[in-house]
Amino acid sequence: MDVGIVSYGAYVPRYRITPEEIGKVWGDDGKAMGRGLFIEQKSVPAPDEDVVTISVAAARAMMARTDVDPREIGALYVGSESHPYAVKPTSTIVAEAIEATPDLTAVDMEFACKAGTAGIQACMGLVGSGMIEYGVAIGADTSQGAPGDALEYSASAGGAAYLIGKKNIIARINKTISYTTDTPDFWRREGQPYPSHGGRFTGEPAYFRHITNATQRLLADAGTKPEDYKYAVFHQPNGKFPTRVASMMGFTDAQIEKGLMTPYIGNTYSGAVPIGLASVLDVAEPGDRILVVSYGSGAGSDAFDITVTDRIKKYKRDAAPTVEKIISSVKQIDYATYAKYKGKIVMKEESS
Amino acid sequence: MRDVAVIGVGVTKFGELWDKSFRDIGVNAGMMAMADAGLSGSEVDALFIGNMSAGRFINQQNIGAMIADYAGFALNHIPSTRIEAGAASGGIAFRQGVMAVASGMHDIVVVGGAEKMTDVDDASSNSILDSTADQQWEASMGATMASLFAMIARRYIHEGLATREEIASVSVNGHAHGALNPNAQFRKAIKLESVLRSGMVADPLGLFDCAPISDGAAAVILCPMDKAKEYTDNPVRVAAVTQASDTLALFQRDSITSFASSRIAAERAFAAAKLSPSDISVAEVHDCYSIEGLMAVEDLGLYGRGKGGKAFLEGQTLFDAGKIAINTSGGLKARGHPIGATGVAQIVEIAEQVRGTADKRQVKGARYGMTLNLGGTGSAATVSILEGI
């Protein structure tokens, strides 16, 4: 039986900061940084937002577009590298907020930027094996970039949610293949506020190696070629890497354009590929074939071969805003406000 | 039920009383009232204390016992009761005292109100005041007490019931009177522009629309009317004292531009006293926020709906304007607002007015005066009407 996407939803906070604004503070040519990264601006969460609230917003949008009763959800996974708690799951709060509790399993996932797609794979297994009717997989992040570090120009906030099932699917996931190795390109130790990375080591041995290997394995297994896909969504830590990896493998700019959101919202880490796919599904037509390849540092890639079904014509997409609509209303902030919102300023402890 | 008289009053200075503890101020006010009534103390049968939050301000509960002890009443083991109803604690304590005497249960009763707010920082003080709103669904959601009244003010302006200037003039009126009251926290008149320009607290209300944080206490002595002349040539009769409740949260009301609790308490008071608003010469109303004071004079029927603002703006509410004088003490804004003390201090002021001892603030010929003491956002209201004999 076919397993696929029954519904989806996305959310990006409304605040933005430009590379130029960040560069001013650290004495960098921010504009040049932005050009080099293909990033115009990045999203910033408000002080009252976090991975929980972003996941809930995306999940509620996903539920608004479908008639599925939340009590039929049998599993809920939230993948992130910025869960609000080190111990106490985001997924239970989200499950409560969409009224899916108590008859389901839930767990939080972490695998740098691919924790969301890993959740999709887990749901596919549970649904495909008949263990559950519907599963929810969410990728969301509010990642921190260290002050003055290159990642500060790109690390942003956002997320998207996917309802996986067998009935009334709007897109069939034909196949998924992953490529996983122990590659320490980017990491954060427990208790450390900011991540560390291997500089240029994050390129060829990490991002490019895993994405190309996962893609090649999937295409070989599916018997497809790049030109068979209408859309391709690659992980997008900046606008440059996915453009280059697409070109390396024979995909065109036109194929990746719709799913490339990082230039407008920054790198939403576990939210990046889920949001990119949501942007594609916002315009996809029956029969469109979509290649989705995520990448998580540490390292691994999850590749998906997806075909849009006729059902998408009946899908209540208008019941929630499209990605384009979500990002159309923005508010620019300066670095001081950004630092305040992101908790980068050491505050005095409150007296009770 | 027998008639009740106020035979003695006492009130401390209100303000930041750094050298005075809660025990000090509670006892001082009582001592002054006892001296005013010519009592030694052994005559007192019962004690009622209005205090909102000593538990949070000074970590002390069991206030009834504490005041009885330090006022010397514990030796006689008289009953001592603490009453809490947000900012209406003092006024409702007064009603409890009146009921005790009217019913024949007790003869000589002391009613006090006291609060010591400055032993905690301002943020904590505000948080404690916010807890008289709905803690779970208003305060916790980020709606401070000031913002709740600011939302009322916005609605008032939106519905054309008052202008921003009219609302601000409640504070101007308060300060004009505070300048004449030696016990007031603020004793300088202020201009309307100063109120409008003051730092924003919760739009549209600014710092000068809000009562200050204060320490202070007040007390009155009650006895049966038919015994009053044994103690004083100048007794004041309690013509009526009423009380009404309403929903805890402002959002549960049918209207937020009028407090049903105030209106109902006032209607019941006028009926009990067989009087009407035109009989009233002077009133002490609850202006924790300027808009609250404006709404009060309309809810009491002293000025018409939508006309209270004009009355304040045009100075009709001043002690010597010949209309109904409002807040000759300075009100909560200028006289100060030690929460539990306020309701009793209002009684003290009206008693002084109707017995002719209000000094530089005296409303000429005042025979009937009234008070309105409110708790929360009008979730508790108590009205009293006093008559000079």
Place this chain on the structure above:
Amino acid sequence: MSSTAREWREIPGRYNIKGSKCPECGKVFFPKRSMCPQCRRASIGKMIEYKVDGKGTVYTYSIVYDAPAANRRMKPYAVGMIRTDDGVLLTAQIVDANLEDIKIGMRVQAVLRKIDEDSPSGVIHYGFKFAPCE
């Protein structure tokens, strides 16, 4: 100052605006009540859980400048009383709007946001706020 158990108990109301409906008179309440104030004894034990509509209109609002510690990184911020489309009046913060654009009559929709945390090592409390919508 908060209690883990007290906040946990209120989760249905905080996350999903769950109130009560009286089966006798049909009136809807938020927050939930164990008894209808109108029907009193006739309603005890019979109150039905009712999920309040998340869409509504701003009835009144204020911009808070003097903020409690929980909101110190967000001041000035807006609070409002919102009349939901099913007639319930609620109090909550209004977010994601330019403060100068907030108006009586504005259309808003409930969103989940952080309300408070007990301390940097304590539990985070989430609850409803309202954001502009069409």
